[in-house]
Amino acid sequence: MTSVPERPSLAGLEAAWGERWEQAGTYHFDRSATRAQVYSIDTPPPTVSGSLHIGHVFSYTHTDVVARYQRMRGKAVWYPMGFDDNGLPTERRVQNYFGVRCDPSLPYVEGFTPPAEGGLGKGAEPVSVSRPNFIELCERLATADEQAFEQLWRSLGLSVDWRQTYTTIGERARRASQRMFLRQLARGEAYSAEAPTLWDVDFQTAVAQAELEDRERPGAYHTLLFSVGGDDLRVDTTRPELLPACVAVVAHPDDDRYRHLVGATVTTPVFGVEVPFVAHPLAQPDKGTGVAMICTFGDLTDVTWWRELALPVRATIGRDGRFLATPPAGLPAAGGDRYVEHLAGRNVNQARRAVVELLAADGRMVGDPRPITHPVKFYEKGDRPLEIVTSRQWFIRTVDRQEELLGFGGAVEWHPPFMHARYDDWVRGLTGDWLVSRQRFFGVPFPVWYPLDGDGEPRYDQPLLADEARLPVDPTTDAPDGYEEHQRGKPGGFVADPDVMDTWATSSVTPQLAGGWVDDPDLFARVFPLDLRPQGHDIIRTWLFSTMVRSTSEEGVAPWRHAALSGWILDPDRKKMSKSKGNVTTPAGLLETHGSDGVRYWAASARLGTDTAFDEGQMKIGRKLATKVLNASNFVLGSRGLDLAGLAAAGPTAWGTASEAVDLALLAGLRGVVDDATAALDGYEHARALERIEAFFWAFCDDYVELVKARAYGELGEAGAASARAALLCSLSVLLRLFAPVLPFVTEEVWSWWHDAGASVHRSAWPSADEVAAGGDPAVLTAVASVLARVRRAKTEAGRSLKTAVDRIEVRGPEQVLAAVRASVADLAAAAGAPADAVVTSAAAELDVVVTLAPADPSGGR
RNA sequence: GGGCGCUUAGCUCAGUUGGUUAGAGCGCAGCCUUCACACGGCUGAGGUCACAGGUUCGAGUCCUGUAGCGCCCACCA
Numbered sequence: 001m002t003s004v005p006e007r008p009s010l011a012g013l014e015a016a017w018g019e020r021w022e023q024a025g026t027y028h029f030d031r032s033a034t035r036a037q038v039y040s041i042d043t044p045p046p047t048v049s050g051s052l053h054i055g056h057v058f059s060y061t062h063t064d065v066v067a068r069y070q071r072m073r074g075k076a077v078w079y080p081m082g083f084d085d086n087g088l089p090t091e092r093r094v095q096n097y098f099g100v101r102c103d104p105s106l107p108y109v110e111g112f113t114p115p116a117e118g119g120l121g122k123g124a125e126p127v128s129v130s131r132p133n134f135i136e137l138c139e140r141l142a143t144a145d146e147q148a149f150e151q152l153w154r155s156l157g158l159s160v161d162w163r164q165t166y167t168t169i170g171e172r173a174r175r176a177s178q179r180m181f182l183r184q185l186a187r188g189e190a191y192s193a194e195a196p197t198l199w200d201v202d203f204q205t206a207v208a209q210a211e212l213e214d215r216e217r218p219g220a221y222h223t224l225l226f227s228v229g230g231d232d233l234r235v236d237t238t239r240p241e242l243l244p245a246c247v248a249v250v251a252h253p254d255d256d257r258y259r260h261l262v263g264a265t266v267t268t269p270v271f272g273v274e275v276p277f278v279a280h281p282l283a284q285p286d287k288g289t290g291v292a293m294i295c296t297f298g299d300l301t302d303v304t305w306w307r308e309l310a311l312p313v314r315a316t317i318g319r320d321g322r323f324l325a326t327p328p329a330g331l332p333a334a335g336g337d338r339y340v341e342h343l344a345g346r347n348v349n350q351a352r353r354a355v356v357e358l359l360a361a362d363g364r365m366v367g368d369p370r371p372i373t374h375p376v377k378f379y380e381k382g383d384r385p386l387e388i389v390t391s392r393q394w395f396i397r398t399v400d401r402q403e404e405l406l407g408f409g410g411a412v413e414w415h416p417p418f419m420h421a422r423y424d425d426w427v428r429g430l431t432g433d434w435l436v437s438r439q440r441f442f443g444v445p446f447p448v449w450y451p452l453d454g455d456g457e458p459r460y461d462q463p464l465l466a467d468e469a470r471l472p473v474d475p476t477t478d479a480p481d482g483y484e485e486h487q488r489g490k491p492g493g494f495v496a497d498p499d500v501m502d503t504w505a506t507s508s509v510t511p512q513l514a515g516g517w518v519d520d521p522d523l524f525a526r527v528f529p530l531d532l533r534p535q536g537h538d539i540i541r542t543w544l545f546s547t548m549v550r551s552t553s554e555e556g557v558a559p560w561r562h563a564a565l566s567g568w569i570l571d572p573d574r575k576k577m578s579k580s581k582g583n584v585t586t587p588a589g590l591l592e593t594h595g596s597d598g599v600r601y602w603a604a605s606a607r608l609g610t611d612t613a614f615d616e617g618q619m620k621i622g623r624k625l626a627t628k629v630l631n632a633s634n635f636v637l638g639s640r641g642l643d644l645a646g647l648a649a650a651g652p653t654a655w656g657t658a659s660e661a662v663d664l665a666l667l668a669g670l671r672g673v674v675d676d677a678t679a680a681l682d683g684y685e686h687a688r689a690l691e692r693i694e695a696f697f698w699a700f701c702d703d704y705v706e707l708v709k710a711r712a713y714g715e716l717g718e719a720g721a722a723s724a725r726a727a728l729l730c731s732l733s734v735l736l737r738l739f740a741p742v743l744p745f746v747t748e749e750v751w752s753w754w755h756d757a758g759a760s761v762h763r764s765a766w767p768s769a770d771e772v773a774a775g776g777d778p779a780v781l782t783a784v785a786s787v788l789a790r791v792r793r794a795k796t797e798a799g800r801s802l803k804t805a806v807d808r809i810e811v812r813g814p815e816q817v818l819a820a821v822r823a824s825v826a827d828l829a830a831a832a833g834a835p836a837d838a839v840v841t842s843a844a845a846e847l848d849v850v851v852t853l854a855p856a857d858p859s860g861g862r
Numbered sequence: 863g864g865g866c867g868c869u870u871a872g873c874u875c876a877g878u879u880g881g882u883u884a885g886a887g888c889g890c891a892g893c894c895u896u897c898a899c900a901c902g903g904c905u906g907a908g909g910u911c912a913c914a915g916g917u918u919c920g921a922g923u924c925c926u927g928u929a930g931c932g933c934c935c936a937c938c939a
Binding site: 606691801 | 867875898
């Protein structure tokens with residue numbers, strides 16, 4: 001456009017430039033770039049079943065600043081966008097929205113129409129559909145969400161290559177995660193096993209270590225009386241309902257109170273089961289009476305004891321959280337009858353009350369229960385405490401890879417570095433392999449079937465695996481090679497593995513999924529291993545860890561060179577911001593109110609790894625900064641005698657040469673800022689870079705521009721004007737480019753005023769100190785600015801206008817300051833509103849400026 | 863219980879390898895209008911840098927300890 005608008009404005013820049021960038025392909029990845037020329041980003045795919053909140057805007061802005069900086073450094077930036085539509089949140093949402101329920105045993109129905117759009121009516125029953133049908137519905141729902149997400153990301157100004165998108169339930173994702181699974185299985189890194197696992201009784205699925213959280217819950221100690229050789233033995237428990245599941249009692253081997261009992265046979269109260277008294281170092285003498293009952297399974301310690309002490313199994317709790325209909329093995333007849341009468345079919349709380357009543361009736365409980373609160377393990381999305389049940393599950397080996405995984409973690413550069421400790425802590429603390437199977441419907445199925453023997457029993461030891469070329473498959477509707485669909489479920493036929501992969505098992509392949517692994521080896525070679533994994537610090541143990549597990553076993557290297565961990569957004573009262581209070585803080589509303597540049601400024605002001613208060617004030621400041629950029633640019637480019645079209649054509653050579661001391665001083669300062677900002681951004685410290693750039697910019701506006709304004713207008717002669725103009729143009733060019741990663745809209749707008757159509761500041765080269773004139777002394781500008789500030793203060797203190805004429809300025813101070821003043825006396829006098837000969841100097845130790853204002857105009861009113 | 867981080871002006875935060883009088887913005891107070899900018903400008907007040915020791919010529923910065931806050935992990939009898 002090569003002209004300055006009549007009235008520059010920030011209004012509408014997002015829409016206008018968003019469209020221009022899309023049309024021009026400004027952010028398209030250059031596939032011809034070699035790996036060394038590429039900067040690749042493992043973008044986190046946001047969950048589409050929720051809505052984006054301000055925390056997303058915050059962390060994605062951090063990534064975008066990096067992307068824009070690297071692009072200006074000349075890198076071909078690989079910046080895809082994913083959408084996480086896999087997993088439980090989407091499953092629930094699809095169920096409610098379409099009124100369907102997934103039943104993997106059903107066949108696929110072509111052209112299925114769901115009973116509802118936008119939710120079932122009251123009382124209506126959901127319709128059961130096959131897994132492929134369910135996935136289709138999900139994709140339908142997700143598409144709408146994804147468009148809304150993309151719209152927001154675009155208006156925020158993310159420089160994503162929108163041709164490069166993926167979903168985590170889409171065909172590519174299913175293929176990549178099934179392929180990764182099959183390869184790990186072939187290498188012996190994946191295995192299935194029948195084992196006790198933590199189990200959510202509501203979702204009816206196994207849950208992995210990484211998805212646990214502790215919650216403080218009320219409980220109570222009950223003191224039970226067991227019998228040993230005719231004596232009472234006191235055992236404290238918080239879970240009396242597990243008494244029929246008791247397989248032993250345990251004490252610490254060094255506990256002198258009980259040493260003589262080790263090896264004895266103990267009889268449980270109520271159910272009369274004979275169990276051994278065993279010793280194990282995990283028993284804690286100071287807890288309860290020092291004797292614990294070992295059950296199937298009250299907690300993970302029970303599992304350890306069961307395994308290490310080779311104890312029997314007496315399962316009582318089923319997968320639905322209710323007590324099994326039949327008593328566990330080993331109960332005597334009378335005990336079995338009591339079990340059936342009082343416990344069978346009950347839930348945990350009902351069973352607890354029943355057992356307590358039985359204990360009381362038998363006089364085998366001492367005193368009343370003693371209430372306590374204690375931490376209880378929950379699935380992070382669950383509502384009831386986890387139980388432990390035995391089931392067949394798929395695992396990925398991690399425990400025997402701890403050392404290796406620590407080594408790969410050390411090969412990554414962490415930003416900030418202390419986040420590395422969280423990864424190491426997690427890896428060192430692994431207690432079991434990664435449980436990747438879930439007994440849910442919506443997710444990537446395991447590409448596995450089992451042959452059925454003559455009795456129709458599955459042969460788990462002889463799984464039928466899908467050929468890689470067939471992927472993705474759904475074993476519930478596809479038949480394995482060598483079998484026909486009609487053999488499904490028949491003796492001698494086959495049966496599908498019913499499980500799906502945990503959502504992290506899918507998202508752990510984002511580098512492969514997005515990067516074209518196997519399907520597009522040319523692309524993969526150009527982007528992998530990726531340069532950057534940006535993410536929140538709360539998912540180090542899940543997403544970061546699981547991606548590390550996958551890529552290192554498949555590729556033998558860490559999947560990225562850098563990991564950038566963004567903090568959380570906190571409420572003003574320092575709580576983690578919740579989605580529920582989103583009404584006034586929807587990202588779209590904030591972008592509307594403060595402008596995308598304003599919101600981005602707030603985000604970019606926060607360092608990586610630092611939790612940050614939600615602060616609209618900071619967005620206002622960002623908005624103000626953007627406005628200032630607009631207006632300062634308007635001043636620089638609106639100077640008399642500027643041929644903007646000529647500048648656009650000729651480039652920096654047309655700027656001229658700065659010669660005045662003040663101009664050179666400014667440029668010297670600018671050189672330092674460029675170096676500082678570049679070093680900061682290279683170190684992933686965008687906040688520091690922004691701070692330096694911003695501080696310089698405000699000084700540029702408030703001091704430098706005010707000082708040279710008259711000269712730039714040509715009031716002090718053409719030579720001086722040319723010098724000022726050269727410095728102004730050079731500074732503006734550099735400053736716009738420095739600001740571009742944080743303020744992409746206003747910088748692009750201004751850039752267009754004096755560059756050819758089609759040129760983008762975001763495709764221009766990051767500034768280097770070498771393109772800015774050297775030789776100036778920044779102290780000159782500082783010194784003159786401080787004198788000018790004294791003049792302003794004199795006017796302010798006199799209550800006079802800053803335009804008040806000045807008769808005399810006497811500067812006393814160190815020689816250094818005086819030299820600076822003499823070097824720029826004409827600028828100083830003009831800016832102060834004084835005649836050029838009104839400035840006098842004299843030597844003194846301390847700076848002191850005596851200002852004589854012109855008499856107030858008696859006719860002028862003030 | 864283990865680990866990590868934080869504690870600097872009323873608020874939000876900078877303070878790079880220890881170096882003269884500790885900075886910014888917001889907020890506050892006062893002043894100034896329109897020739898880049900009232901979505902503006904100028905000026906000012908405001909801090910014993912959580913606390914206690916130590917190292918040093920010199921500590922907001924390094925070391926030790928204490929307290930408070932936050933997060934990660936472990937802890938379920």
